[in-house]
Amino acid sequence: MSGLPKYHALKIDEAKCIGCTHCMKSCPTEAIRVINGKAVIDHERCVDCGYCHRSCPTNAFYIEQDDIQKIRNFKYRVVLFPSVMIGQFPEKISENQIYSSLLKIGFTHVFEIEQPIKLLINSIKEYLAAQDTPKPVISTFCPSVVRLIQNRYPALTENLLLRKAPHDLAAHYAIERLKKEGAGEDEIGLFYVTPCSAKIASVKSPVGEKESIVDGVINMNELYNRVMKIIEEGGPEEDTSSQRENLTRDGVLWSLTRGEACHFGSRSMAVDGMHNVIRFLERLEDDQVHGIDFLEMRACDQSCAGGILLTGNRFMTVERLERRAKRYPAAQSINKNQIRVDTAVLQKKLIIERINPKPVYIFGSDRTRAMDKMNKVQRIICFLPGIDCGACGAPNCHALAEDMVNGKAKMSDCVFLQQMWEDEGKIQTGKAYRNLEKKWGIDRFKADCNKRGRRNEGF
Amino acid sequence: MTLTYDIVGGDFTRAGHPSSEVKKVLKQLGIDARTIKSIVIALYEAEVNVVAHAYRGKATIMIDDTKITMLLEDEGPGIPDINLAMQEGYSTASKEVRDMGFGAGMGLPNIKKNTDELLIESEVGKGTTVKMVNFFK
Incomplete structure (x- = not known):
């Protein structure tokens, strides 16, 4: 009934991706994260709608086809x-x-x-x-x-x-x-x-x-x-x-x-x-x-x-x-x-078999643990700025909080929290900067007058 | 976990927001679809009651491993006869409210149908408190 294994046509050319977050922001299913300066698709969540492909200023998304x-x-x-x-x-x-x-x-x-x-x-x-x-x-x-x-x-x-x-x-x-x-x-x-x-x-x-x-x-x-x-x-x-x-x-x-x-x-x-x-x-x-x-x-x-x-x-x-x-x-x-x-x-x-649900947004099948995660998300959100800037590599603060409880992100991924911790002397400036480089790539902050991803690029 | 929402009397444009938010949380917790549907219907009806009849109100939603408790407290005219209000088709909604498609006298009976526990307390001239509990399977 589930038929063949799930196939995805959308792929990212890492050499072209500049990690501009346009795709991450436009994805209707929150399936994209930026990791090490490159966009990565979560294939469980992706529904192949192609909104990322549309919003990409460098044509980094491509669609596999047969010869x-x-x-x-x-x-x-x-x-x-x-x-x-x-x-x-x-x-x-x-x-x-x-x-x-x-x-x-x-x-x-x-x-x-x-x-x-x-x-x-x-x-x-x-x-x-x-x-x-x-x-x-x-x-x-x-x-x-x-x-x-x-x-x-x-x-x-x-x-x-x-x-x-x-x-x-x-x-x-x-x-x-x-x-x-x-x-x-x-x-x-x-x-x-x-x-x-x-x-x-x-x-x-x-x-x-x-x-x-x-x-x-x-x-x-x-x-x-x-x-x-x-x-x-x-x-x-x-x-x-x-x-x-x-x-x-x-x-x-x-x-x-x-x-x-x-x-x-x-x-x-x-x-x-x-x-x-x-x-x-x-x-x-x-x-x-x-x-x-x-x-x-x-x-x-x-x-x-x-x-x-x-x-x-x-x-x-x-x-x-x-x-x-x-x-x-x-x-x-x-x-x-x-x-x-x-x-x-x-x-x-013309007749097809019944189509089964495949829920991907639930916090696991154990309700006590799911409840625990949900509570944690609520608490984490209290500390996030709610600006939804995407500088953490997740599309919004809520998604970042969920990534954290799923073990895919950490508090220091939030640039605002890091800044605050630096001010409070809880983290050294050098360490904070290295965290950013890790997220966005070593060369990310070098001057580049040909930088892509300007306004309306990719629209 | 506890979620709270303010409800503004007379603002039908916002009715349905709390129930929609609660639904998202329950879905992530993996609660079965039928239970969620009942909860959403009951909460939505209760919200609309506050919007249609009261001046202002508050929804407090408490969720634990086994159940959801929904408490709607409002400042409003109150219900003089709760038993009468529970009857299908009985309505005190204004013509204005009915013209918007609400106030058919099915709200409270619908809540009763979709909740495991329902407790209504009301004081005429002060307000009404509706407590609804649904257990998860």
Whole structure:
């Protein structure tokens, strides 16, 4: 049920990290600390939302991906990408140009993942209609939100929708289609183009599934560069519309805000942006939300159009997709003959197992000890300045106090307490300075006129 | 451990803050979700009662290994007939308060349902003290 071991796509390049604390301050799950002048991610807490990646002024965060040459190992080379990818290209570039470039790169089949979305819509409707479904149902579309709920809102895991996301639908659909064309399952290579770090993690180690169906993951910005290069060099523009015959208006809009919510329940809501999601989940947990059937929640502002691996401006991406959607038919107008495979087989594959909670913020399972730690945190907080400066390497005073009781930090990590102790003669100046060097690195305080991390850098 | 919060009469914008904070503490202590939910509901209802009826109040929350004790003391009009107030649907809330979606006469019955021990003491013209205890499983 927990599926594969938890995979994390976000990594830090130590050579580039300058320990500026931007990422630590922007992390919504308090998963980052600065140790020896470098940012370090706590993988238990990290939900792969990518806010750190966004805030980094030196591009020290990177997202692991597979080598695109890996596609050569397969006879049938399928590229699966979310519709949102089309939206980031400049207006003058046509769908045919983008599709043709992907074929030129070496793929044999091009699938936008949101097709045939009707099957997923119907499957979710069926789930919502079941008597014993706890409401509101929370969408499992955004993997960051799913992990956040598992880690921090364990009681809400029972509200999670037990249906797969479009990339799984498309993967199974592609396999069924190609098998009909006579392909053997080993000959098919599926490559997913990801708009963010969270989707990679969910493709590599899916929640509520036993194994990953995809053979490789390619970052959307990497593919953007390759496609742009081919187009700029005057690449082909063939009629590729046959590859989009199951694409619909509802599919194109699916990954945008309200793209899912608009289909379900008499009362549905859409929440985007990690901080909004957290605030809303707190309310939901406090039992202050009533009568809602379906909740769409996405970590990024403007949903996937704001994904960290997209190149275009998120609002312009939304605008292009909205206009594109108008040219396509409604999801329900797609008939069986068009889909060309046995839809019952696909329907069965859309179901996932129950998702278990994995609380990471509790002070251990022994309540007496947990109580003891909690009391200590309360006492320590009395002595901390409450400035939340981050100079200790933790995002705020409260987090530092918790780190202390968990044996990961000490009182002298607080620069204000150290200063006070120096004044009171409790610690020598030399010792205090060495403590700072230990935290922030030996060369940290040398003059450097090219220092990075200025205002608005990384935004 | 003890947590204290001031509650301002008439300020509905802040109602729910203490219960939300207490919830975070209980979650970190690893208390089971069902117990936390009952505590949050009871405390929230009690807070709203102070906000809706009293001039000012104080919430004192004491947590130990086995239980949580929540004490809400207010300065306000008091409750003339506690038994009547405990009945579902009985309400003395003003139209203003009802228009905001509160005051449906379910507060005290809801507290009763969600607590293991409930003690209400009130003096008309002075104020009310509500003591609620929930035991951890």
